[in-house]
Amino acid sequence: MQEFDLVVIGGGPAGIAAATTASNHNLDVLLIDERSTLGGQIYKRVGPGFEVKNSIKLGADYLRGEVLIKSLTKSNAEVMLETTVLSVEDSQVIVVTADNKYESIKYKKLLITPGAYDRPVVFPGWTLPGVITAGAAQSLVKTQRVLPGSKIFFAGSGPLALAFPAQLSKMGANIVGIIEAAPRPGLVKSFRIAKSLRGNLDLIRDAFFYQFHLVKSRIRIKYGRIIVSANGTDRLESITYARVDKNWRPISGTEKTVPADTLCIGYGFFPSVELFKILNCEMSYDESRGGTVVQLDEWGSTSLPNVFGAGDGTGVSGSYVAILNGQIAALRIAYELDKISEKTLFSLSKSIRKEVNLRKKFQKAINHAYAVKSGIYQLASSETIICRCESIPLKDLLPIIESTSDFSVVKAYSRCGMGLCQGRNCQRQVSALIAAKHGLDLGKIPGTTPRFPAKPVLLGQIADSSIRDEKYFIDEQ
Template sequence: MAENNSTDPVAEPDVLVVGGGPAGISAARAAAGAGLKVVLADERPTLGGQIYKQPGPGFTVTDPAAMDRQFRYGRTLIESLDGSGVDVRLRTGVVAVEDGHAVLVTEGEPARTVSAQRMILAPGAHDRPVAFPGWTLPGVITAGGLQTLAKTQRVLPGKRVLFAGAGPVALAFPAQLAHYGANIVLALEAGPSPRAADIVKVAGAARGNSALLRDAVRYRAGLLKHRIPLRYGRIVVRAEGDGKVERVVHAAVDADWRVVPGTEQTVEVDVLCIGYGFVPSLELMRLTGCEFDYQENLGGHVVHRDGWHRTSVEGVYAAGDGAGVEGSFVAIDEGTIAGLAAAMDAGVISIEAAARSAAPARQRLARRRALSAATTRMYRVGPGVFELSTEDTVICRCEVVRQRDLAAAIESTEDINVVKAYTRAGMGPCQGKNCQRHISSLIARRHGREISDIAPATPRMPVRPVPISSIADHSIEGPGLFVAEETVLAEEKEVTP
């Protein structure tokens, strides 16, 4: 497995895989196994993505058995690339794509353009942002953020943690964090508690999903072991405190996750961990011009794909949570299918061979999705998740734009780009990841539309924050303002005694 090397020539692979999580690894392995030249780029210092993240440089795991199962499984998945011939480029972000070209930026190096006949986009997902009073206080952290601290840095940010979320995450994350030593005083699940009919449906979909169901039982047992109360049908209303989280107010919700008046309760904590699911990272797919569908339970806008995970743009494939959030096992199988599709379309394997190789993955996907369908009543995302903010709530954290600051612009338009231009909401470093969905909901409610009708803001490159020196044209200088770094170094060398 070749890691990034600044002396490598600019690559011109048969396939560029973007993302080093389970989907990206599987796609790269499948494409390379079919005989294609593959480059895999990931902005993290280690492979594994969010779900299988590994300790960063400087950390050594001396006893893998002491780590959780996700770590060990992720390690096995990563090691499957050894000897595959995949050129892995870590700390390398893909900041723009267009017409078979991608701009790669590696830490400390100038940008490079890679030409690839085919691209498999597996950018993963990020935590679903939920705006409520106090969500910007120090001590409020997403499940992914806290998991990163605990898994890769072995750091716990507080002494009393309240977890609030929904879906499988509401079972898994509190149990995992407790395993790492976190004191979880309460876990809240916005969805309803399981009914007998739900258990029957899940049992009917158990075939091929025994590992997932065992995990669910183990997580529930973990909550019981650590005496962590799990309360269903409740959501965070607000976080309070003087400069940091000191207490959290939560309340009961109806089937649509709308707060039931008079049910508020307060808990004293110093950390509030939010885990209301994930949304796909769509930026690169939108830059390429891919078509999209809308499924809130899969994260909102999701890229349109055919049965081989081809997008509407020729030569571009999408796999994993970045194409619709369905979990790591689905991501692995989708990555395999996308890698085989790229090889089939390149003509290095036949349609029949690709179909045979993809058949086991397709069977597993059908079983996973049968289980997801069985849990729909419990795990569907309610529209009330977008209705927790007040007029004084900061909606855009980067530009400190409050809900009341958005009102006039939203009154005049249904176009989120116009709201962005007038208020600067969405112009900060996160490029709207934290606020865009909430603003879309505000627009939809004001104009009597569905949130699915509100198109996301126009994508811009670079899709990730990047040092301007990495993408600057060093042949351009502005005397008196800026000069190329090489010129500065030469002048300093001349005057050095």
């Protein structure tokens, strides 16, 4: 079995920065990612078969990613792509590799940087073809250079509600409307954001260019509106939105319907916490960073010895914080493995920490301005499918929720959360219904308890074909 000083799970900004830093301090490093290219979500590369002739044309994020990936390639870190981590146990990560091999890899230290995924939002029609998450639309454009539709409506909240449609529009997409659930930032919120600008001018510059592009293209953002329904028979034909009250509940009588063939949903992200949960790390709840998050100390260390976390998978804080926290965790790991002295650890991490603090201050101001409100969990009608893997509508869940405040009981009685996504799409929605019904705090409702395998895998990939038990096998003649 192979053994490394450090195994990094995730090849996004956090994982790449950490693996590079650790390798440059003479650690034996392996970085694993399930995708075919490095870069994670924000620095996603174009897909196999494409040739990039002029990377400048692909925008600033692409170039930033290129620099980061080059620094990793120059280091001695090993990289395993198209390799999915299914679990972690006994200081080993269990993976399925690109050539369908089921392997265990031993580590002295583990850094988990799995990133985040789009917040699923449940409303009538959300499962119609033509309704996609903003991240999916972004992936189509970034990796395949394909636009998701010809009349695209965008519903979301936060800075990415500005960035996504602007990025799509720059690619030639026809954006027919943008709604933002939060109100336009007033004086107090704008002042708070302005106070945290130091160290974040690059983000403001990006926001300015996105805004400028939208204004130039005559695309207006309508504030204080939320998606109410996606309408159509076999696929999306139109969308309906409405004004919201201060808790993001639609105000009856203010609905408007707009023809569209694509609806992009972008109300933020949830951290991918499955591996931390499998390991039994201490978790907590912070809605502003995506909900369930792993508890870390100032070095990125979890409650378990030798297990660290960084990036959006530990609480959504953006790519800059992901890079910096990845570096801090790598330095700490180098120190714990006697590769650098305590003095070097503190001197190298000091300036990084200073930058993290400035970035976090800005992030906090943004989170405050665009905080998700409870109305986002109240958009479904009784016929709306809540668990899309198992096709379970709200009306089938309500009687169960009446009598229990435990998500696993709802799951056991209804199969909600037992499908391919293992509750990633429906669990928060069900927990919010439970919280509302029983007057509980959403953060206090225990979520799913992920087990091996953390990601869906074919049985054939993990079965050991050398073990034969005649009563279970039928030999083909």
